[in-house]
Amino acid sequence: ELKIGSGMHRIYNAQMDITTEDWVDTCEWMAEEYEEDWPGLEIPVDKENADIIYTVNAREPKHYPEDLAEAAILFHLAGENWTVPSKGWEETSLAMFAGDWGACKIQVESVYAAMDRLKPKRMVVTECGHAYRATVLEGPYWAGLKSGKTPVESFHYVEWVAEALRTGKLKIDPAKRIKEPVTYQDSCNYVRNAGLGDCAREIMSYIAEDFREMRPCKEHNFCCGGGGGLNGIGLYRQARNIGLKVKRDQILATGAKLVVAPCHNCWDAIRDLEEVYKIGIRWSFLKPLLLSMVEVPEHLKPKDE
Known part of the structure; x- marks a missing residue:
């Protein structure tokens, strides 16, 4: 494959x-x-x-x-x-x-x-x-x-x-920030390998009121379970499901029901985790979350018919 x-x-x-x-x-x-x-x-x-x-x-x-x-x-x-x-x-x-x-x-x-x-x-x-x-x-x-x-x-x-x-190019409506407990999946590749964990926390400080860290986190976080190409190999799905228990337990320990996962492999793996273990979580990229809470300047709003 x-x-x-x-x-x-x-x-x-x-x-x-x-x-x-x-x-x-x-x-x-x-x-x-x-x-x-x-x-x-x-x-x-x-x-x-x-x-x-x-x-x-x-x-x-x-x-x-x-x-x-x-x-x-x-x-x-x-x-x-x-x-x-x-x-x-x-x-x-x-x-x-x-x-x-x-x-x-x-x-x-x-x-x-x-x-x-x-x-x-x-x-x-x-x-x-x-x-x-x-x-x-x-x-x-x-x-x-x-x-x-x-x-x-x-x-x-x-x-x-x-x-x-940070610069105000995008502004968040305080009333629309995420109110429920939310956690963040650190990608192995842009966090562990590239050190961008602090950028992620900066974003969460703007958009979430009850942010909860997985333990361990940042560069010490565990892989989502789908990295290294495993998401694309159907042969290893059952083995991957066993590995997903680590991520399942990390998420459950936070008490969060929403997982922000700005990585395709992480997003897919957490979707698969919920499909298999049914722990009652949701998962999302950043883009739809931002669009649900960003302030829209008047001149960019659609004109009323």
């Missing part, structure tokens, strides 16, 4: 069979779908010299296109000058899990080529841990960049959200 995904990277520069036309069509579709509710909403494709180039996990256009729309709405509300590339938009690397270093190089160089072509000031990676690791931490070495850095400065989505809240 990992070999199939790795082969997709070689053919499509994505872990799934999504062509450039499919991707651009999805961007146009999502902008049209939401523009009535959000006046002026755009998903700019191949805009040069933008402040942000936004890159995603292929599962979003394939299975969760609304995630792309939510990102666009939040960039819109924050007043960001941003774009997505028509080619080089995919951050993930199943090739990394498969140990196919040739495909890793092909994949990451497609993203770096988009940076060189469009010349953005920085890149923001969607809510995905292994995508960040593959393209930002490991990628420069696969591409032979001696600096060990991406061609432009690169950020995980939690870094952008923390910055937007």
